[in-house]
Amino acid sequence: xxxxxxxxxxxxxxxxxxxxxxxxxxxxxxxxxxxxxxxxxxxxxxxxxxxxxxxxxxxxxxxxxxxxxxxxxxxxxxxxxxxxxxxxxxxxxxxxxxxxxxxxxxxxxxxx
Amino acid sequence: xxxxxxxxxxxxxxxxxxxxxxxxxxxxxxxxxxxxxxxxxxxxxxxxxxxxxxxxxxxxxxxxxxxxxxxxxxxxxxxxxxxxxxxxxxxxxxxxxxxxxxxxxxxxxxx
Numbered sequence: 640x641x642x643x644x645x646x647x648x649x650x651x652x653x654x655x656x657x658x659x660x661x662x663x664x665x666x667x668x669x670x671x672x673x674x675x676x677x678x679x680x681x682x683x684x685x686x687x688x689x690x691x692x693x694x695x696x697x698x699x700x701x702x703x704x705x706x707x708x709x710x711x712x713x714x715x716x717x718x719x720x721x722x723x724x725x726x727x728x729x730x731x732x733x734x735x736x737x738x739x740x741x742x743x744x745x746x747x748x749x750x751x
Numbered sequence: 752x753x754x755x756x757x758x759x760x761x762x763x764x765x766x767x768x769x770x771x772x773x774x775x776x777x778x779x780x781x782x783x784x785x786x787x788x789x790x791x792x793x794x795x796x797x798x799x800x801x802x803x804x805x806x807x808x809x810x811x812x813x814x815x816x817x818x819x820x821x822x823x824x825x826x827x828x829x830x831x832x833x834x835x836x837x838x839x840x841x842x843x844x845x846x847x848x849x850x851x852x853x854x855x856x857x858x859x860x861x862x
Contacts, residue, residue, distance in 0.1 A: 671849065682755075682841050682853030683794070726793070730849065738809070739851060741786070741794035 643727045648746040651721075657714040659745050661727030664708040671730055672703060674712045675741070676723040683726060683741070686712065717749045754778065757842050757854035764829065764836060765862050772827045772857045774842035780852070782845040783825040787811060787838045788856075794841060800825055829859065837861050 644662040651657040663672065671690050675683040687694055687701045689710070694701045700713040714721055726744040755776045764770045774783065782801050786794040796809030800819040814833025819825055825844075829836045842854045 673849070675851075680839070680856070680858075682843070682856050683851075684853070685850045688849070738796060738799060739784075740796070743791070743793045 642740075643729055643742065645725070645727050645742065645745045647743060648748070650748045650750060651714075651717045653719055653749055653751050654716055657717040657721065657747055657749065659712040659714075659725050659727075659747065660709065661712070662709045663727070663729045666707050666729050668707075672701065672707075672710045673728040673730060673739075674699070674701065675726045675728065676721075677726070677744070678720075678723045686725075717747075719749050719751070721747065722749045723747060755842060755844055755852055755854035757840075757857050759857060760855070762857055762859045763862050764859060767831045769828055769830050770859070772829070772840055772842075772859070774825045774827065774854060775823055776825075776844045776852075776854075777823060778844055778846060778852060779822070780844035780846040781822070783819070784843040784845075784851070785809075785815075785817065785825070785827045786841040786843065788841060789838050797827065797840075 671688050673688040674686040677683040686698050689701045689703050703710045724744040724746050726741050728739055758773045784799045785797040787797055788794050795811050797815050798809050798817040800806035803822050806817050806819050816828045840857045843851045845851045
């Protein structure tokens with residue numbers, strides 16, 4: 640699986656959009672981008688994933704660049720409860736042996 | 752409710768003692784994973800199992816052992832050979848899709 644690079648920390652004002660970048664320049668054509676988040680002292684929680692197209696669900700939006708070498712997770716209206724560590728993961732297609740790797744992620748602090 | 756449960760939430764280990772962390776899932780998932788997380792760090796893979804009665808070592812398996820006798824259960828034993836066991840331990844499972852589901856974690860402390 641391709642490696643990812645994320646900034647160690649970011650902050651955002653409550654009610655504003657939080658844009659979390661992820662670099663995955665070695666991604667292969669059939670590898671997906673996944674995002675999870677971990678609130679302090681809890682297990683990580685799945686947020687969203689995508690392959691080529693932008694994706695949106697009730698939690699967030701995922702924007703993947705055309706060359707697929709980077710992506711951005713967007714929390715459109717951040718709240719204090721969105722304060723967490725956000726992990727960007729790149730992994731292969733279904734059916735293969737799946738050993739996901741979680742790096743240090745981005746620590747997002749949402750302030751009042 | 753469907754999900755993954757881990758117990759206990761906190762566990763204390765004495766020197767030279769083996770302790771076992773429980774992980775149970777009722778999601779009917781084949782694959783299960785154990786991770787270790789140290790303060791300020793990411794998750795490191797200890798062991799994983801793709802199917803019942805089979806498991807593989809991860810990146811930091813030394814000092815740990817697992818079993819997978821039932822699909823629902825994947826207990827992790829921290830043996831006395833693990834010299835620095837204090838950490839947050841996370842169990843996860845994955846079904847036919849690619850999303851992992853994590854339990855709430857067990858925090859292990861050494862007395």
